[in-house]
Amino acid sequence: DSGVTQTPKHLITATGQRVTLRCSPRSGDLSVYWYQQSLDQGLQFLIQYYNGEERAKGNILERFSAQQFPDLHSELNLSSLELGDSALYFCASSVDRLYGYTFGSGTRLTVV
Amino acid sequence: AQTVTQSQPEMSVQEAETVTLSCTYDTSENNYYLFWYKQPPSRQMILVIRQEAYKQQNATENRFSVNFQKAAKSFSLKISDSQLGDTAMYFCAFIDPGNTPLVFGKGTRLSVIA
Numbered sequence: 001d002s003g004v005t006q007t008p009k010h011l012i013t014a015t016g017q018r019v020t021l022r023c024s025p026r027s028g029d030l031s032v033y034w035y036q037q038s039l040d041q042g043l044q045f046l047i048q049y050y051n052g053e054e055r056a057k058g059n060i061l062e063r064f065s066a067q068q069f070p071d072l073h074s075e076l077n078l079s080s081l082e083l084g085d086s087a088l089y090f091c092a093s094s095v096d097r098l099y100g101y102t103f104g105s106g107t108r109l110t111v112v
Numbered sequence: 113a114q115t116v117t118q119s120q121p122e123m124s125v126q127e128a129e130t131v132t133l134s135c136t137y138d139t140s141e142n143n144y145y146l147f148w149y150k151q152p153p154s155r156q157m158i159l160v161i162r163q164e165a166y167k168q169q170n171a172t173e174n175r176f177s178v179n180f181q182k183a184a185k186s187f188s189l190k191i192s193d194s195q196l197g198d199t200a201m202y203f204c205a206f207i208d209p210g211n212t213p214l215v216f217g218k219g220t221r222l223s224v225i226a
Contacts, residue, residue: 055211
């Protein structure tokens with residue numbers, strides 16, 4: 001157990017639908033990062049939050065949004081889902097980013 | 113923008129042998145940090161080893177060591193005495209002190225064969 005909790009572990013939904021992925025960071029970590037891993041691809045950075053505020057944004061689609069709540073958990077919202085959104089979505093947290101991130105076990109999203 | 117390249121999509125090694133995974137990166141920064149992450153079939157991302165660019169000494173963690181060549185912008189991972197549990201995807205990653213996220217290569221799939 002890395003200390004970073006992601007729910008749900010698996011999600012199957014239809015095109016056009018909206019889903020919410022949840023992440024609880026490791027205790028004491030203020031930063032939360034979201035990454036997307038498509039089949040046989042590396043991890044693509046989506047967005048970062050630090051203590052409730054957006055800190056950095058990657059190539060995140062306009063259909064995707066995220067937020068970090070006062071208790072530091074974060075949610076990634078994916079709407080108008082397309083088949084190409086099927087991927088593994090990782091959340092990670094850090095107390096000092098230069099020492100690396102601690103990853104959750106990911107949410108496997110399948111859009112049918 | 114920083115980029116990380118892993119030129120070996122797949123590799124295999126016999127159990128107990130040694131294997132080296134390659135990684136190159138591109139940056140104009142002088143101070144930065146490099147990582148290797150392991151992703152076994154469980155899909156969990158596990159930090160294997162970390163290297164600080166301003167340290168000339170290569171990092172070592174048990175059977176895992178790196179060969180860091182700053183001038184060549186090369187950061188390879190050596191796994192000694194390979195074990196079946198080393199079978200995984202291995203990702204090289206880069207970060208600098210600026211406000212940029214961890215950047216990953218596309219990974220190398222390593223299979224350890226009994």
